[in-house]
Amino acid sequence: MALTVVGSIAFDAVKTPFGERERMLGGAAVHFSLAASFFTQVRPVGPVGDDFGDEQFELLRSRGIVTDDIEHVPGGQSFFWRGHYDFDLNVAHTDDTQLGVFGEFEPKLSDAAKAADTLFLANIQPDLQRQVRAQCDAAGFSGLDSMNLWIDIAKDSLLAAIAEVDCLVVNDAEIRMLTGESNLARAARAVMEMGPRAVVAKRGEYGAALFTSGAGTEAGDDHSFFALPGFPLEDVRDPTGAGDSFAGGFFGYLDGVDGNLDEPNLRRAMGYGTVLASFNVEEFGTERVSRLQREEIDERFEALRRMTQFEGLPAPRG
Amino acid sequence: MALTVVGSIAFDAVKTPFGERERMLGGAAVHFSLAASFFTQVRPVGPVGDDFGDEQFELLRSRGIVTDDIEHVPGGQSFFWRGHYDFDLNVAHTDDTQLGVFGEFEPKLSDAAKAADTLFLANIQPDLQRQVRAQCDAAGFSGLDSMNLWIDIAKDSLLAAIAEVDCLVVNDAEIRMLTGESNLARAARAVMEMGPRAVVAKRGEYGAALFTSGAGTEAGDDHSFFALPGFPLEDVRDPTGAGDSFAGGFFGYLDGVDGNLDEPNLRRAMGYGTVLASFNVEEFGTERVSRLQREEIDERFEALRRMTQFEGLPAPRG
Numbered sequence: 001m002a003l004t005v006v007g008s009i010a011f012d013a014v015k016t017p018f019g020e021r022e023r024m025l026g027g028a029a030v031h032f033s034l035a036a037s038f039f040t041q042v043r044p045v046g047p048v049g050d051d052f053g054d055e056q057f058e059l060l061r062s063r064g065i066v067t068d069d070i071e072h073v074p075g076g077q078s079f080f081w082r083g084h085y086d087f088d089l090n091v092a093h094t095d096d097t098q099l100g101v102f103g104e105f106e107p108k109l110s111d112a113a114k115a116a117d118t119l120f121l122a123n124i125q126p127d128l129q130r131q132v133r134a135q136c137d138a139a140g141f142s143g144l145d146s147m148n149l150w151i152d153i154a155k156d157s158l159l160a161a162i163a164e165v166d167c168l169v170v171n172d173a174e175i176r177m178l179t180g181e182s183n184l185a186r187a188a189r190a191v192m193e194m195g196p197r198a199v200v201a202k203r204g205e206y207g208a209a210l211f212t213s214g215a216g217t218e219a220g221d222d223h224s225f226f227a228l229p230g231f232p233l234e235d236v237r238d239p240t241g242a243g244d245s246f247a248g249g250f251f252g253y254l255d256g257v258d259g260n261l262d263e264p265n266l267r268r269a270m271g272y273g274t275v276l277a278s279f280n281v282e283e284f285g286t287e288r289v290s291r292l293q294r295e296e297i298d299e300r301f302e303a304l305r306r307m308t309q310f311e312g313l314p315a316p317r318g
Numbered sequence: 319m320a321l322t323v324v325g326s327i328a329f330d331a332v333k334t335p336f337g338e339r340e341r342m343l344g345g346a347a348v349h350f351s352l353a354a355s356f357f358t359q360v361r362p363v364g365p366v367g368d369d370f371g372d373e374q375f376e377l378l379r380s381r382g383i384v385t386d387d388i389e390h391v392p393g394g395q396s397f398f399w400r401g402h403y404d405f406d407l408n409v410a411h412t413d414d415t416q417l418g419v420f421g422e423f424e425p426k427l428s429d430a431a432k433a434a435d436t437l438f439l440a441n442i443q444p445d446l447q448r449q450v451r452a453q454c455d456a457a458g459f460s461g462l463d464s465m466n467l468w469i470d471i472a473k474d475s476l477l478a479a480i481a482e483v484d485c486l487v488v489n490d491a492e493i494r495m496l497t498g499e500s501n502l503a504r505a506a507r508a509v510m511e512m513g514p515r516a517v518v519a520k521r522g523e524y525g526a527a528l529f530t531s532g533a534g535t536e537a538g539d540d541h542s543f544f545a546l547p548g549f550p551l552e553d554v555r556d557p558t559g560a561g562d563s564f565a566g567g568f569f570g571y572l573d574g575v576d577g578n579l580d581e582p583n584l585r586r587a588m589g590y591g592t593v594l595a596s597f598n599v600e601e602f603g604t605e606r607v608s609r610l611q612r613e614e615i616d617e618r619f620e621a622l623r624r625m626t627q628f629e630g631l632p633a634p635r636g
Contacts (some may be wrong), residue, residue: 009552017500087500182335182405184523205502207463207523225570225625229545261399267628307543310585310623 002257004113004134004139005032006045007122007244008102009052009070010079012285015085018237024285025056025191026143027079028122031241034289035248035276037063038297040255042248043113045132046068046100049076059290069113072249089239090204107132114138118255120247121165123147126157140259143167143251145243151177163195169247172209184209189223198266200250200273202243204280207229210270212263226267231278233305238284242277245289249276275300321573321627322431322457323350324363324450325440325562326420327370327388327396330603336555342603343374345397346440346463349510349559352607353566353594355381356615360566361431363387363558365419367394377608387431391500394419407557410524425450428499432456436573437485441465444475451482456578458577459568461485463561469495481513488563490519490527502527507541513629516584518591521563530581544585545579549622554601560595561608567594593618 010027014020029044036042048056051074060067082096089186104310107128107171119139121129121147142165150158151174158178162168166193168175172184181187188211199211235288250273257265273296282288328345332338347362353358361384366374370390378385395418398529401410425446437457439447441464451460461484468476469492476496480486484491486509490502499505506529517529527545568591575583593615600606 012616021481070444089500120557182407182553182554185552189552203524206521207545225550227525227547227550227626229525229547232527232529232543232545234501234503237409264628271628305628308545308626310582310589310627312536 001040001118001255001258002068002112002116003036003040003042003118003120003124004045004106004109004116004136004250005029005036005042005120005251006129007120007124007145009044009046009048010081011051012240013080013082013096014238014240014284015084016089016238017085019269019284021114021284024287026081026285028241028243028244028312030286030311031244031280031289032120032122033060033065034250035245035280035285036252036255037065037294038294039249039252039272041066041120042252043069043116045071045103045107045109045113047071047073047076049073049078049101052078059286063290066112069110071108073101073104083240084241089236092240102195107135109135116278117259118142118251119247120251121145121161122244122247123150126150126161128166129161129295130157133161138311140167141251141254141261143169143247145169145247146174148177150212159194161193166196166201167198168196169250170202171243172203175199175201185225187212189199189213189279192223202272203230203289204239204242207217207274208246208270210266219224224263226263226270228304228308231274231300232307233278233282236281239281240285242281245280246273246277249273271301271304272297274304319358319573319576320434320435321354321355321358321360321436321438321558321569322363322432322454322519323347323440323566323569324399324425324447325350325438325442327362327364327366328399329369330558331398331400331414332556332558332602333402334407335403336357336554337601337602342605343400344559344603346559346562348378348441348604349562349598349607350438350566350569350617351383352604353563353598354570354573355383356461356610356612357567357570357590358405358436359384361387361427361434362430363389363427365389365394365423367391367396367419367496368604370396375618377604381608382449384430387428388425390511391422401558401559410558417423419460425452425453427467436460436569437614438569440562440565441462441468444468444472444479445452447479448482450480458570459484459569460578461565463487463565464492466492466495477512480509484514485516485518486514487518487561488520489561493517493519494543496528503529503543509523517601518588520564521548521580522557522560526564526588530585538612542581544588545594546579546588546622549592549618550625551600552595555597558603560599563598564595565592567591576588582585589619589622590615592622631633
């Protein structure tokens, strides 16, 4: 199995009440790839500039990530984001965004990247998402993230992109905004009527909810619902990349189940997404996930399972 | 087993995007009592005015609620609240509050009310909560709700009241505000250090989280965590009273388990709270819960269980 992800490969400057970093590896495709790397072979696709060097490549390769489709643009600078968080870590404040080489990005995928079984289109301009989707026609399962900006300025493109994927993974506020429907269950149903058979609503510290429709449900019901809380942590230092880490755990796990996308596997994928997101926020940027061990993931998954079941033992808090 | 609740018994005027009512039965003790009435015998304590008549008493009595401790104040008017909700049903906008007979309320409990096994102090002035708590010294399990107003203007009284109960049930924003701690897990721990051995964080549409400490946990862990999403509904018409209905289901169920407040029972109580809250919001005021059947509760509880388990079948959405 193999997974291709397209999205930003970036440097971030982040300040939170618990510290700051002036320049660290970041970007949606990076957080996604690191999380997914525990489950399958993953290829990030995206451009970088001259500032992206051996240190960054080495960090990705040390996790088994295939970096052949990271395109070095000579003379360019990598995508850069500066932001901060105050008391409420759910709200990111953007102070600066420099597109750099991302401003001229035209996705050109290698044959190996095109042959992926699973495809994730991280949050980039929706026409670019569609270009990548069209190149990966072997993918049996595809997902897409987006943001309020594209709903505002490129809604038609975004709707077309959504119609071409199996699973939408966005913040719950964006599902509401996209559909004009304040009720999340109705909004998710409206998205599924556009094409996707699954919708994951990311809810920040409140976790994530999964809506599915059709043949993927064992009981033959038209629709089903599943939700997990965020893993309860007493120390959250930097929420940047949590949503991308969630998606990486979710799609990484699903790429490893040989096409068996039934409801139990989708639910387990929600669990792994939740676990990877929780590790990501414990430290700044990629610091925690880049040295994470698979056993830690499985331990926390089991703790999460115990924390969300009616029967069975309670678990210690993380 | 028997349960006493003190809190507002009121008339509400409510407008939402789905309709409006000019005057309907409401108040925390009313919503709580109706929800709890499916599990145990419940006695609401609170004052009403001349406007509270046979129709209101009959509605409560038809659910087996004992109304002996509802105090009629001749010449007075009942508590009145007017509010509205816009697109975001999570946010109540208060347009008018008239305390009426509640302004002079001094709780005088009957011997039967004092003998309750379980006590719930709904959101009223914390010194009044303490007066009631002191009168109910037989209660083996007690809980308390509050609001931002009391944190602002009567924090010392509120802290004293919290120290005297077993379980705090408030909105998550209020747990943060009360403790000055942005991290919910830390905030809950801080509350438990004040006295309560359980903290329920109400999270609106995101559901509720339970933090427990000490001997109540089967595994002997110091602390445990459990969370449930809100039940996914496509039709939410009026969220007024959802939190009180949650508390009624939670404490009502726990009053019926003969003092066995272990972790599995606390989790099941979270489930019944979630279910009662979900029925409450389907229609205005008490309209839905006042004609609810026990079988409907059990069906939805089972659906909620299936929606939150990693293994097992998916459930149709409500």
